[in-house]
Each structure stands twice: as structure tokens, then as C-alpha cells.
Amino acid sequence: MAFVLTLVGAMLAVALELLEALAIVLAVAVSRRTRDAVIGAAAAVAVCAVAGVLLGPVLLNRLATEPLELVIGVALLLFGLEWLRKGVLRLAGRRSRSSAYDEYLEERDALDAPPVDGTDWAARTVAFKGVLLEGLEVILIVTALAGPTSARTPALLGAGLAVALTVAVGLLLHRPLRRVPEAELKYAVGILLSTFGTFFAAEGLGVSWPLDDASLLLVAGIYVLASQVMVRRLRVGAGRLAEQPAGVA
Amino acid sequence: MTFLHQLRLLLLGETRSLPLGVAAAVGIAVVVREIAGPDGWWRHGGGYLLLALLLGALWLTLSGRTSPGR
Numbered sequence: 001m002a003f004v005l006t007l008v009g010a011m012l013a014v015a016l017e018l019l020e021a022l023a024i025v026l027a028v029a030v031s032r033r034t035r036d037a038v039i040g041a042a043a044a045v046a047v048c049a050v051a052g053v054l055l056g057p058v059l060l061n062r063l064a065t066e067p068l069e070l071v072i073g074v075a076l077l078l079f080g081l082e083w084l085r086k087g088v089l090r091l092a093g094r095r096s097r098s099s100a101y102d103e104y105l106e107e108r109d110a111l112d113a114p115p116v117d118g119t120d121w122a123a124r125t126v127a128f129k130g131v132l133l134e135g136l137e138v139i140l141i142v143t144a145l146a147g148p149t150s151a152r153t154p155a156l157l158g159a160g161l162a163v164a165l166t167v168a169v170g171l172l173l174h175r176p177l178r179r180v181p182e183a184e185l186k187y188a189v190g191i192l193l194s195t196f197g198t199f200f201a202a203e204g205l206g207v208s209w210p211l212d213d214a215s216l217l218l219v220a221g222i223y224v225l226a227s228q229v230m231v232r233r234l235r236v237g238a239g240r241l242a243e244q245p246a247g248v249a
Numbered sequence: 250m251t252f253l254h255q256l257r258l259l260l261l262g263e264t265r266s267l268p269l270g271v272a273a274a275v276g277i278a279v280v281v282r283e284i285a286g287p288d289g290w291w292r293h294g295g296g297y298l299l300l301a302l303l304l305g306a307l308w309l310t311l312s313g314r315t316s317p318g319r
Contacts, residue, residue: 084307086263198300202295202299207292227307234311
């Protein structure tokens with residue numbers, strides 16, 4: 001149970017982050033030069049790899065089990081509840097739907113024509129920054145999910161599958177970006193990360209979940225129910241705001 | 250938007266209220282555990298208390314927002 005949930009959570013979270021990075025790299029490649037986009041992205045991947053190699057062992061090997069679980073739980077909660085907050089707002093119509101394709105169009109429009117000759121540092125910097133920020137989030141999420149010894153295999157396997165999936169999407173160019181239901185997937189990732197965060201944080205505080213790993217399903221179900229209630233309440237609130245005469249809202 | 254600002258958004262999110270809410274929920278859970286004792290009802294029921302506190306923090310963050318945003 002925990003194996004499958006960890007694998008799915010890591011795969012979805014990493015795939016969505018990498019899709020956003022891919023959108024930026026594609027925009028740079030189309031607007032400027034592919035070579036500069038790839039150089040910028042490759043430099044960011046190298047920095048992220050170094051950060052992953054340094055962060056993982058330091059975080060995972062130097063803390064005792066309970067404090068580690070609490071640290072991992074809080075880290076997952078910060079990511080998960082933020083994704084869930086945005087997901088609830090999107091499903092309630094209070095926030096524009098997330099789209100890597102829109103991000104691709106915005107980045108492409110923001111970039112001017114490439115310089116006639118010489119190194120295109122602006123293009124490289126945009127690709128580097130975009131991949132670095134998304135990559136750091138990937139490393140933090142995967143490191144946190146892989147924290148408990150039993151979760152390392154599914155977390156790393158899920159991340160590996162996500163990388164393969166995103167590379168395949170990248171090879172098929174940008175059209176598939178339009179078809180990804182990002183808002184719903186990000187909401188689902190928010191539920192999963194918040195569930196794991198709550199589970200680990202509670203264990204870090206000495207809780208022994210009555211159903212062990214099966215409690216993950218119960219906690220996830222409570223998050224789904226509660227967040228759907230929040231979506232409905234916010235939709236009603238949005239409707240009331242829209243019905244009020246001008247100047248009142 | 251500066252790189253540092255984007256990094257802060259990455260680590261703490263777009264709002265201050267959510268990380269503060271998470272900190273408050275965990276802090277209250279620690280205090281309750283100390284009062285209840287680690288081997289009392291906390292051992293099997295503390296997780297659900299923490300879950301309720303976190304959902305409360307999420308709802309407070311969401312209910313503070315009234316206008317549509319990006």
C-alpha cells in the first residue's frame with residue numbers, strides 16, 4: 001500500500017515539476033537557439049545533481065528516526081498543503097488553471113529575437129533558472145518521500161519513471177503539453193504529499209497509527225472529503241461575490 | 250521577479266499564513282502530547298488530532314482569500 005502510494009506520489013510530483021521545466025526549455029529553444037537552451041538546462045541539471053548528492057545523505061543519515069520523520073513530515077506538509085491550497089482554489093474557480101503550455105507561450109513571448117552571433121547568455125540564463133528552480137523542488141520532494149528506509153525504492157523508482165515520461169513528452173515536442181490535466185493532477189499530488197506529511201509528522205511525534213500503512217488511505221480520504229467541502233464552500237462564496245452589486249464586494 | 254524571491258516561493262509557498270499554520274498545528278500537537286503523555290490516548294489518536302489541526306490551518310488560509318487570482 002505505502003509502496004504504491006509513494007511511487008505514484010513521487011512520479012506525479014516529479015513529472016509535473018519537470019513538465020514546467022520542459023515548457024521553459026522548449027520556449028527558449030523555439031524562440032532562441034536549441035543549443036543555448038540545452039546548455040542552460042544541462043548546467044542546471046548538474047547543479048541539481050550536486051545538490052541531491054549532498055542533501056540526501058546529510059539529511060537522511062545524520063538524524064535519529066523520530067526527529068527525521070518530523071522534519072520530513074513538515075517538509076512534505078509545506079509542499080503538499082501549498083499544492084492542495086492552489087488545487088482547491090483552481091477547482092473552485094478562484095485561480096486560473098495551471099498549464100505548462102501557457103507557461104511555454106508566456107516564456108516564448110517574453111524572449112526577444114536571438115543575437116545574430118556570439119553566445120546567447122540571456123537564453124542560457126532563462127533555461128538555467130527555470131530548470132534549477134523546478135529541479136530543486138524535485139530534489140526536496142523526492143528526498144523527503146525517500147526519507148523512511150522502506151520508501152526509498154518506490155520514491156526513486158517513481159522519480160525515474162517521471163524523468164523517462166517527461167523526456168518522452170519532450171521528444172514529441174510541445175503539443176502534448178496542452179493535453180495534460182495539470183490542475184487535477186496537481187490537486188491529487190497535493191492530497192498525496194499532505195497525506196504522507198501528516199503520516200510522518202505524526203509518527204515523528206510518537207504516534208502509532210492504528211491501521212499502520214493502511215491509515216494512509218484513511219488520511220488521504222479525509223483530505224479528499226475536507227478539500228472537496230472547501231471547494232464547494234469557496235464556489236458558493238465566489239457566486240455570492242459575483243451577485244453583489246458593484247462597489248459592495 | 251528575483252531569483253531569491255522565487256526560491257522563497259518554492260520553499261514556503263505564496264502565503265505566509267500556510268507555513269505559519271503548519272508550524273502552529275505541529276506546535277499545538279507537541280504541547281498536547283506533553284500534556285496527554287506519550288503513552289496515553291495520544292499514541293493512537295494523536296495523528297487524527299494533528300490532521301484536524303492541519304485542515305483547520307488550510308481552511309483558515311483559504312477563507313482569508315476573497316478575490317480571484319492567478
